[in-house]
Amino acid sequence: MGAQLAAVIGTGQTNHTAKRQDVSMAGLCREAIDRAMADAGTDWSDIDAVVLGKAPDLFEGVMMPELFLADALGATGKPLLRVHTAGSVGGSTGNVAASLVQSGVHRRVLAVAFEKQSESNAMWALSIMPPFHMPVGAGAGGYFAPHVRSYIRRSGAPNHIGAIVAAKDRRNGALNPYAHLKQPDITVESVQASPMLWDPIRYDETCPSSDGAAAVVIADEQTAKGRPAAWIHATAMRTEPTTFAGRDQVSPQAGKDAAAALWKQAGIKDPVSEVDVAEIYVPFSWFEPMWLENLGFTEEGQGWKFTEAGETAIGGRLPVNPSGGVLSSNPIGASGLLRYAEAAMQVLGRAGEHQVDGARVAVGHAYGGGSQYFSLWVVGSERPGAR
Amino acid sequence: MVTISSEPLSAPLNVGFDYTRSLGPVLGRFATGLRGHTIAGVRGSDGRVLVPPAEYDPVTAEKLTEFVDVGTEGVVQTWSWNAQPLDGQPLSHAFAWALVKLDGADTGLLHAVDAGSPDKMSTGMRVRVRWAAEPVGSIRDIECFEPLDAEPVERQPVVGDDVTMLTTPIHLRYDHTASPEESRYLRGLAEGKLLGQRCPACDKVYIPPRGSCPTDGVPTEDEVELPDHGVVTTFCVVNVPFLGQRIKPPYVAAYILLDGADIPFLHLVLGCDAAEVRMGMRVRAQWRPRDQWGTTLENIDHFEPSGEPDAPYESYAQHL
Numbered sequence: 001m002g003a004q005l006a007a008v009i010g011t012g013q014t015n016h017t018a019k020r021q022d023v024s025m026a027g028l029c030r031e032a033i034d035r036a037m038a039d040a041g042t043d044w045s046d047i048d049a050v051v052l053g054k055a056p057d058l059f060e061g062v063m064m065p066e067l068f069l070a071d072a073l074g075a076t077g078k079p080l081l082r083v084h085t086a087g088s089v090g091g092s093t094g095n096v097a098a099s100l101v102q103s104g105v106h107r108r109v110l111a112v113a114f115e116k117q118s119e120s121n122a123m124w125a126l127s128i129m130p131p132f133h134m135p136v137g138a139g140a141g142g143y144f145a146p147h148v149r150s151y152i153r154r155s156g157a158p159n160h161i162g163a164i165v166a167a168k169d170r171r172n173g174a175l176n177p178y179a180h181l182k183q184p185d186i187t188v189e190s191v192q193a194s195p196m197l198w199d200p201i202r203y204d205e206t207c208p209s210s211d212g213a214a215a216v217v218i219a220d221e222q223t224a225k226g227r228p229a230a231w232i233h234a235t236a237m238r239t240e241p242t243t244f245a246g247r248d249q250v251s252p253q254a255g256k257d258a259a260a261a262l263w264k265q266a267g268i269k270d271p272v273s274e275v276d277v278a279e280i281y282v283p284f285s286w287f288e289p290m291w292l293e294n295l296g297f298t299e300e301g302q303g304w305k306f307t308e309a310g311e312t313a314i315g316g317r318l319p320v321n322p323s324g325g326v327l328s329s330n331p332i333g334a335s336g337l338l339r340y341a342e343a344a345m346q347v348l349g350r351a352g353e354h355q356v357d358g359a360r361v362a363v364g365h366a367y368g369g370g371s372q373y374f375s376l377w378v379v380g381s382e383r384p385g386a387r
Numbered sequence: 388m389v390t391i392s393s394e395p396l397s398a399p400l401n402v403g404f405d406y407t408r409s410l411g412p413v414l415g416r417f418a419t420g421l422r423g424h425t426i427a428g429v430r431g432s433d434g435r436v437l438v439p440p441a442e443y444d445p446v447t448a449e450k451l452t453e454f455v456d457v458g459t460e461g462v463v464q465t466w467s468w469n470a471q472p473l474d475g476q477p478l479s480h481a482f483a484w485a486l487v488k489l490d491g492a493d494t495g496l497l498h499a500v501d502a503g504s505p506d507k508m509s510t511g512m513r514v515r516v517r518w519a520a521e522p523v524g525s526i527r528d529i530e531c532f533e534p535l536d537a538e539p540v541e542r543q544p545v546v547g548d549d550v551t552m553l554t555t556p557i558h559l560r561y562d563h564t565a566s567p568e569e570s571r572y573l574r575g576l577a578e579g580k581l582l583g584q585r586c587p588a589c590d591k592v593y594i595p596p597r598g599s600c601p602t603d604g605v606p607t608e609d610e611v612e613l614p615d616h617g618v619v620t621t622f623c624v625v626n627v628p629f630l631g632q633r634i635k636p637p638y639v640a641a642y643i644l645l646d647g648a649d650i651p652f653l654h655l656v657l658g659c660d661a662a663e664v665r666m667g668m669r670v671r672a673q674w675r676p677r678d679q680w681g682t683t684l685e686n687i688d689h690f691e692p693s694g695e696p697d698a699p700y701e702s703y704a705q706h707l
């Protein structure tokens with residue numbers, strides 16, 4: 001590949017919650033940035049470039065927030081890039097920042113992503129219908145629920161699988177001090193008793209609406225060697241149109257292609273046995289088995305069995321979302337970078353109460369739009385090739 | 388072939404929302420000050436007093452905390468005449484946009500100057516704040532600036548709890564224009580016809596037509612009239628009310644694959660209990676009364692069960 005080595009040397013995130021009314025957008029970003037810089041032991045003079053990720057501008061009603069945030073992001077006199085790939089943007093922000101180091105252009109890059117959902121209403125913003133159309137759209141849940149139904153039909157999964165995922169992720173969230181929702185007492189039964197929002201998706205199977213930010217400091221080999229580092233083994237992104245005849249909306253080709261490229265670059269032949277922990281973008285519970293299959297962790301149609309057997313819980317064969325995932329915190333633009341940061345925290349051994357014992361290889365994943373953007377990375381406690 | 392004009396159709400699309408802004412400690416201090424007729428700046432690392440106050444230093448990026456109240460008079464650093472103000476701008480009559488360096492500040496504040504005519508404006512002229520009649524804790528509490536020889540207007544400050552939030556209504560007004568192909572399809576709908584297009588390379592039939600095939604990238608010209616019946620491939624039941632919703636929940640939002648089409652579109656299914664809707668259910672269009680038809684898919688009020696046997700899963704599995 002010819003790429004330079006790059007590693008995450010620090011991560012930071014906010015205390016995610018429904019309304020962070022004590023801070024501005026700038027203050028929200030800085031809470032995550034200051035924590036990432038402290039974690040990395042760097043200061044502003046060490047940072048060569050800044051990459052900002054943010055989901056659609058309609059979510060806060062601020063056009064090009066990277067401009068007014070430049071001071072807060074410490075970007076004065078430095079390159080500042082803004083990335084946008086809908087809900088996957090946090091992931092692609094990590095990939096873009098990594099590429100700036102892997103290419104040898106910069107030595108230390110700050111990646112930051114945020115969403116302040118309380119400034120607006122994402123359900124409204126995602127349901128705007130242009131003229132001439134049938135106004136049946138109902139936000140992200142309304143978009144994804146029919147495809148969840150298709151997955152259930154195609155795979156023959158029993159109806160309670162989504163509730164298993166929701167209960168697991170919310171209990172995991174209770175172990176994460178930064179999580180928006182902490183529900184240690186949630187059960188499969190209580191999830192199944194929660195209101196049906198977009199049949200077949202229930203209230204407790206749906207991500208919250210959060211304010212929050214995430215940041216990571218990515219450094220070159222010279223900076224990272226001799227200190228705790230999550231080495232970046234592979235990154236991948238793929239895209240496809242939202243709709244075309246014959247498109248597989250349950251397991252999109254772009255996701256499969258991104259995963260295939262990722263495993264190849266990381267030298268991983270059998271993902272489920274070689275990856276120790278995965279932070280996968282699961283905004284609606286059923287997407288855990290759907291993405292397990294799409295990413296190649298299981299055969300097609302088998303993802304739900306893996307989930308049902310408890311293999312995705314902490315202590316299972318492949319713990320998925322030990323942080324609580326998107327189901328526990330969803331500051332949309334930041335959610336992908338949170339997956340990436342949590343993957344890095346796992347291999348750094350810094351995940352606290354939701355640490356997976358012995359995690360050496362971890363995957364961060366994000367998807368966005370109508371399942372049309374996919375971002376992935378693999379990070380490891382050892383340098384690539386050293387495993 | 389149906390002979391229909393293909394001039395693009397256009398219609399207004401208005402998007403608006405009352406966004407909120409949580410201000411944080413620095414901008415909150417600024418907004419609270421304005422309501423009480425004071426203007427807060429903040430001292431930067433280089434000693435300059437920045438107005439409006441910056442939350443983070445433009446040089447060092449460090450958090451700024453040393454507030455400095457500046458004067459309510461200042462000097463115009465530069466300006467531009469705005470002869471035809473738009474809705475929502477500070478004044479409804481012609482004014483100057485100006486950068487005003489307030490006494491004690493080192494940076495210019497962008498605001499309006501009510502000078503009457505451009506020949507009353509000059510770089511270096513002195514101006515003073517004209518406060519708003521009803522201050523709320525916002526940059527709008529400065530109604531505008533005015534030349535020192537203007538007749539002063541008496542306005543009262545307001546004292547109260549700290550300002551922590553702002554509401555900033557934003558409205559965007561677009562003309563949404565359909566493509567020529569979509570316009571043909573919409574005019575077809577106005578005549579009760581469902582017009583799609585077939586791709587010459589892959590033979591797939593798209594409705595609405597797109598003018599080019601998204602997988603082959605070739606132009607599509609072969610028009611296909613489709614029947615108003617088909618199959619529900621998949622669906623959800625929307626039980627959630629939300630802002631801007633135009634159909635009262637609960638309702639069934641279903642992907643309808645018309646017979647002969649290769650891609651489904653979203654529509655509404657009524658005419659049976661939501662719990663009876665299923666994948667593979669055969670449905671047909673229930674059109675609105677003809678005198679209500681326009682160039683929209685809403686001419687079909689909804690789809691309802693046709694009573695035919697369900698389509699086998701294999702017949703639509705590749706459309707999920």
Ligand SMILES: [Zn+2]
Pocket residue numbers: 586587588589590591600601602603604
């Ligand atoms: Zn084609």
